[in-house]
Amino acid sequence: MDKPYVMGIAGSSGSGKTFFLKSFLDHFDQDQVTLISQDDYYFPANTKTQEENRLYNFDIPSSIDRESFFNDIKSLFEGNTIYKKEYTFNNPSIKPKTLEIKPAPILIVEGLFIFHYEEINQLLNYRIFLDADEEIALTRRLKRDLVERGYDHDDVMYKWINHVVPSYNTYLLPYKNTCDRIVVNNTDDPVLINSATNVISQELKEKLQFN
Template identity: 55%
Template sequence: MNNNKPYIIGIAGGSGSGKTFFLKCFLHHFSADEVCLISQDDYYRPVATQKIDENGWINFDLPEGIADEKLLEDLKLLMAGNSIERKEYTFNTNEENAKLLNITSAPIIIVEGLFVFHYPEIAALFDLKIFMDADEEITLNRRISRDEIERGYTRDMVMYQWVNHVMPAYKQYLLPYKGSCQKVIMNNKHVADDIIDISKEISDELKETVLAQ
């Protein structure tokens, strides 16, 4: 292994699969100079350029809605040991008020997001692919809870997006890559113990195989 090359981890999973919680648990096992995180969500193209469906809804669940060429460029900068700056994407926060993130390269670089396995040039850089999985009924219920609380959506609005945007995108742009992932993590339980244990197990492996080099 080339000690100068960071170890690149790709983490993807459908809406409600638990990516955010897994990452929180996973990152807890490392110091800031051991790992850095780059999120696909921070590369959304401007809202005005997003595709509108036949009923006038913006469809945020399409790979072309992400500036993947910029994501690739920034990832390569981090791999070369450089730092990057990126505005954090948060729902209902416009770009002018977005928090500016300064991301410093580290021995382990994590790239997470819905479509990170779909972009060939980005996927080719991953040393480890992790797929977060959960049954559809469970992911839908998590999505409903999140969008009603955090986004003020009605259940009808959530269901429209789920049926017309979320699930078609999941089946076309994410699920086909599940078989190419080295680790598939099922996250159907409502208790955190399993995810905490799995995140520790993977982090221990990486400390032995990557950071100890």
């Protein structure tokens, strides 16, 4: 198959990437777009103790199996389907699903380090940066990690101060002004995100001559 049109989507923790992606994908048929996420390429951390996991920094480039991530993207370019076990963020109450990632004319690559990884950044045709004020992003992160991932409050705050913010400032923020579109998401009003994804998807359909 021809090389897909590759969109890179990245943003700070708590910037609303999950909702943005869901809204964007809803504008296309399943055979028109596919998504590959950096989060599913974390090196396994289930051999570590709880205290080691607290100290272990998941927010640095070396925490990701960068080579496998890149190779799977290239494999999608070649028309191959990827089977990958989803990453459940060390939550023992969640049984990981096997993801089936099929090639499609539009490939979305999502993750914190996709602009920092030069070999992946070079594959991108269009870059989107999702942004939110730090206070708002932290509130969202607390809600997600305490409720959905079962972390305790002290653990979330430790990682935010020592891992999340320094990583964002080092590995993502420097690329903000190189992106094609910056979406500021400081409200939880879905109209803002739906409006942005509607505009972007319509532009993309016209570019790729989708019906």
